[in-house]
Amino acid sequence: MKPTLFLLAAGMGSRYGGLKQLDGLGPNGETIMDYSIYDAIQAGFGKVVWVIRRDFEEQFRSQILSKYEGRIPCELCFQSIDSLPAGFAVPEGRQKPWGTNHAVLMGKEVIHEPFCVINCDDFYNRDAFRVMGQFLANLPKGAKGQYAMVGFRCCNTLSENGTVSRGVCSKDAEGHLTTCVERTKIARLDDGSVAYRADNKDDGEWVRIDENVPVSMNMWGFTPDYFENSEAYFKAFLSDPANMRNLKSEFFIPLMINKLITEGTATCQVLDTTSQWFGVTYAEDRPATVSRIAALVADGTYPSPLFAE
Numbered sequence: 001m002k003p004t005l006f007l008l009a010a011g012m013g014s015r016y017g018g019l020k021q022l023d024g025l026g027p028n029g030e031t032i033m034d035y036s037i038y039d040a041i042q043a044g045f046g047k048v049v050w051v052i053r054r055d056f057e058e059q060f061r062s063q064i065l066s067k068y069e070g071r072i073p074c075e076l077c078f079q080s081i082d083s084l085p086a087g088f089a090v091p092e093g094r095q096k097p098w099g100t101n102h103a104v105l106m107g108k109e110v111i112h113e114p115f116c117v118i119n120c121d122d123f124y125n126r127d128a129f130r131v132m133g134q135f136l137a138n139l140p141k142g143a144k145g146q147y148a149m150v151g152f153r154c155c156n157t158l159s160e161n162g163t164v165s166r167g168v169c170s171k172d173a174e175g176h177l178t179t180c181v182e183r184t185k186i187a188r189l190d191d192g193s194v195a196y197r198a199d200n201k202d203d204g205e206w207v208r209i210d211e212n213v214p215v216s217m218n219m220w221g222f223t224p225d226y227f228e229n230s231e232a233y234f235k236a237f238l239s240d241p242a243n244m245r246n247l248k249s250e251f252f253i254p255l256m257i258n259k260l261i262t263e264g265t266a267t268c269q270v271l272d273t274t275s276q277w278f279g280v281t282y283a284e285d286r287p288a289t290v291s292r293i294a295a296l297v298a299d300g301t302y303p304s305p306l307f308a309e
Contacts, residue, residue, distance in 0.1 A: 005049070007048065026293050028306070032123050032289075051078065100250070101251045104117055121279050132271060151171075152276075154213050164186050184200040226266075237251050278292055
């Protein structure tokens with residue numbers, strides 16, 4: 001069975017200033033997600049699923065889904081702040097949904113095969129889809145608890161225009177992930193070193209890390225049992241009073257992965273790749289991203305237009 005590509009597109013891109021998932025950055029108005037889907041098709045993926053907010057469904061269907069008709073099967077699912085297990089309610093004052101792993105949970109009803117989760121505003125490059133597609137396609141039928149992530153080198157994933165969020169990873173001698181800790185404020189400092197803010201706070205002390213440490217760019221490979229594991233832990237997450245009091249608490253994918261590998265429920269292979277990431281975390285990132293895509297088109301890596309009629 002061919003794997004599915006699952007794109008997280010529910011965020012509004014507050015730092016960027018709009019619906020960056022729908023921003024045309026290619027020579028013919030192609031979005032970053034268009035290039036991801038093109039690469040995924042080349043790598044053997046057989047279906048595309050998006051999780052979005054229902055309030056821009058109409059725009060999404062007309063601008064995005066229409067271009068894939070007849071090319072690959074597509075489905076939508078929706079994330080909302082009140083998509084919670086029975087017995088739980090949204091705390092008064094909370095304004096946003098519950099993070100990346102909450103978004104993944106929204107795909108349970110439409111994904112029944114191994115799948116790859118990615119962000120819509122990250123340009124992962126072709127080799128990343130090749131290694132992930134190969135891993136998922138080679139899983140035995142009915143496999144459970146055999147997950148993977150593409151590990152990018154931290155120094156290749158930074159923005160020149162501000163801090164970035166990354167899952168900082170460590171792995172064992174066999175290449176299995178041992179820990180993945182979400183750091184929401186990583187940057188290259190004036191002295192050339194790479195560091196993150198302690199406790200993910202704006203005024204936290206800078207903690208330096210190896211610039212080549214593998215980091216998660218939210219490119220994960222899962223088998224369908226991941227939904228069941230996530231449902232169970234999400235209930236525990238919501239049952240923690242601290243998470244309910246903190247109106248910005250998030251149910252991150254790395255939080256879920258870290259629990260599963262620590263308790264021995266699953267393994268997560270860290271997949272090496274030659275790809276270098278780029279994206280549009282900030283509006284100031286846009287010109288450089290447009291130029292890099294144009295260069296890939298000019299050297300023949302991608303056709304133009306990307307999906308010819």
